[in-house]
Amino acid sequence: ESRSAFVAGLEPRACIRFKCALTNTILDILRRRPGWVEVKEEGEWDFYWCDVSWLRENFDHTYMDEHVRICHFRNHYELTRKNYIVKNLKRFRKQIEREAGKLEATKCDFFPKTFEMPSEYHLFVEEFRKNPGITWIMKPVARSQGRGIFLFRKLKDVIDWRKVKPAGPHCSLFVAPLLLPTHPSCSPSLDDQKDETQVENYVAQCYIENPYLIGGRKFDLRVYVLVMSYIPLKAWLYRDGFARFSNTRFTLSSIDDQYVHLTNVAVQKTAPDYDPEKGCKWMIQRFRQYLTAKHGAEVVETLFAEMDNIFIKSLQSVQKVIISDKHCFELYGYDILIDQDLKPWLLEVNASPSLTASSQEDYELKCHLLKDTLHIVDMEGRLTGKEKRIGGFDLMWNDGPVSRAEGNVDTPENGSFMANTHLGYNNDRKKQLKQLFKPLHTQQKV
């Protein structure tokens, strides 16, 4: 009995042909994978680690055989663009409130209040006036690595900024609503918005003023979630991740100092006192231990369970809109901020989390992450499909919650349900992989 029979559509191949749009860690991993061969520009491929611009231009008119795999979903931006995730979460929340009541709906309250600009400008102003003195953050929807972001407390700051910034193609549409809130031509059409390149859209988001600080520094968490399909929803959570620290101490008095507030490593790297040799990351295991020593195990369990909730709810909220093409999988980088009450907040989801390594330790983390991702994609057809753990990944959701217990007897309603997530736990992936592949390997030989 051949294991490959379980994996429908995979023909045994002499080698797996791959293409890779990036030149960092992923390329190293692909090149080193046994039986995988890099193809030239125009050659046929079985696997493509593409970038999102290629996807946008070519996906719709590229024919792919059943076995072919690609590392993005066509419309992943429903999850990753700041204005779309807000819309999807709001809609999902309403749905839960209708179906399961107000209390259950509060489980979706992990995204700071966000308003699309300029279309929701009026709603934003209403909220702004209701909470005088709080800080807001303006973020461009499509840019990453901390570019174009600024903080403000006064509406005046927004107007001034718009005057100073170089004009984008639709900037007049933006300025107009600020000066003439009732102008009928305010909101650009939805079609324009869907196109990523042309419109410079922004979101105004409530800024979390009481972040949890360690050593007086602000940090956020980067966690990796691998989605193999949306319908049904199958998602894996990686045990490793890291906390990214701001290089300077946190204080609300220096709103202009974007180095304090933005913890993206890319922004940190441009700060004047940034020392590239100095790590500003903690592995998430260390972070988990620190919190446990400070607050006790139970509190930390609750925090991490709430983070699991963020991952699952966010994916569920886009389940019906994302085109669940069987060729696609996606490795997301989730950015989570913890506040002083130990509540986790979702800052954003990245469809192309940085795979460039900032240190030796970081390189190893990313190597293992990517290797295990490729194991799960399983071009080699080695898996049964029944695995709950592969390397450093734990199966978090399989069209329903996944329990740690053998045999899936427990359900969340059952008091003793323990989720199969191990974020911040020991990642003994080598041992696990050895155990995993040994019986399969011997089976295949037979």
Place this chain on the structure above:
Amino acid sequence: MMLEQDTGLSLAIAQIVQRLKGSSLHSQLERQARGSLHKPEIKLESLKEDIKEFLKTSGWEKRLQNAVYSELNVFPSPCHPAAPPEHIKEPLVYMRKAQGSWEKRILKSLNSMCTELSIPLARKRPIGEQKELLNKWNEMGTDEPDLTLFRPVYAPKDFLEVLMNLRNPNYENGDQPSFRNHLGLIQVPLKVKDIPELKDYFSELGLNTGQLGIDDSTEVPPELFENEHIRVGQTVLTEQDSAAAQQYVRQGCPTALRAELWALILNISNQPEDILYYEQLKSNVIQHDLLVDSLIYKDVKLTASNDDYYFVFEDYLYQVLLCFSRDTSVLEHFSYNSATPPKSYIRGKLGMEEYAVFYPPNGVIPFHGFSMYVAPLCFLYHEPSKLYQIFREMYVRFFFRLHSISSHPSGIVSLCLLFETLLQTHLPQLFYHLREIGAQPLRISFKWMVRAFSGYLATDQLLLLWDRILGYNSLEILAVLAAAVFAFRAVNLMEVTSLAAAEAVLADLSTLKVMPLLQIFLFATVT
């Protein structure tokens, strides 16, 4: 015989009573006893017994017990009533002499730096500077003073050279120096434990006893050991019993209970007067600038700030170490430390004792890597005065022994000898090979032991190691671990052909698991 034991005991009791008299605990007990007079259960006829009973039930007796236990742990037992104070510091004359000349060298180095840079050892800060420092107290790490001209007063390897040259002038074993008896770097005849004695001493680390660091790994069901161990730990904390805590931590502390357990063992309760004392030290820092402050800044910037995990705590390190330098209560520990605090003289009054002050005020001159003693504690304690007290207690109980020359079994000299003896006895081939290629093992392991492995092991592993230091009230485990590390990497080490290559094999200890290594070395190696 009996008589001697009795006099020894009564002497010890007398000394402890002497030390506890006038302490805040004493006045608190008096206050409690006086307050209890109003209670109905205290009767005049049986006053003494009733008050004793009251103190027992209200938990005060336990606090007294903890204080006595703490004294027993820290202060050496009196040897002979007529023993002079130098003997309490260090009984062996040649060791005292060596420590004295080492101190002279350090002081000379400090003074010459001072003259070269024309910086005074101490100066009062102008008001403007005081205000600025007070504002920046929580973020002193943002300060970037020009420290290029400062250099650490000494580094561990300088200290190792001194230890290598230690000789007992009374010792003559008649042998010609040969490879058989002069294999190691340490050439003094101190008594160190061998493996059977270590097995006995560290019996709780044995294969049949549950350990945190081994039996709490994910494959082991928590019902087997971990859950019960946590429950016992919680009970120990409720009972507030120092002695029980010390016994308990030999099997490791659960992460969530560690901070409290260590505080209980070290008898730190962070009373209002302790907080006040810390604030007083802080104001001393604000008012006066010391030369050693620059040394501290430099050390933190060079070591902890560059560490992947400790960089976050940079500000706490300044808050602790700057206060530590000014804490004159630390001078008390010199009664049992072979070192003597350096003396400095007011300008123009050299040699005149009335104008002598200890410099720095706490008598401890920091060396390269000193801040790493504090860094791991930042994982456990976040309130500055508590963090400070824990560090100070750890220093006067343990860390001072790692950089002073003494014959104490936990002193660095004994640790080095213990390490070399263990390696020589149980891995003779490895030892010989390393020596032949010019890579004396102690040259590599010395820095680990001087820093109590801080900065070399992963933090969770380091804390498990320090659990055992507290549990056994001894630093010998550092030497055992050092030998166990060499044993673990023996295969790779046998292949190297230079000191640099040996250093490379042992450069990264961050993946090591401390408890399995210790267990295997002590209990599972065929000797």
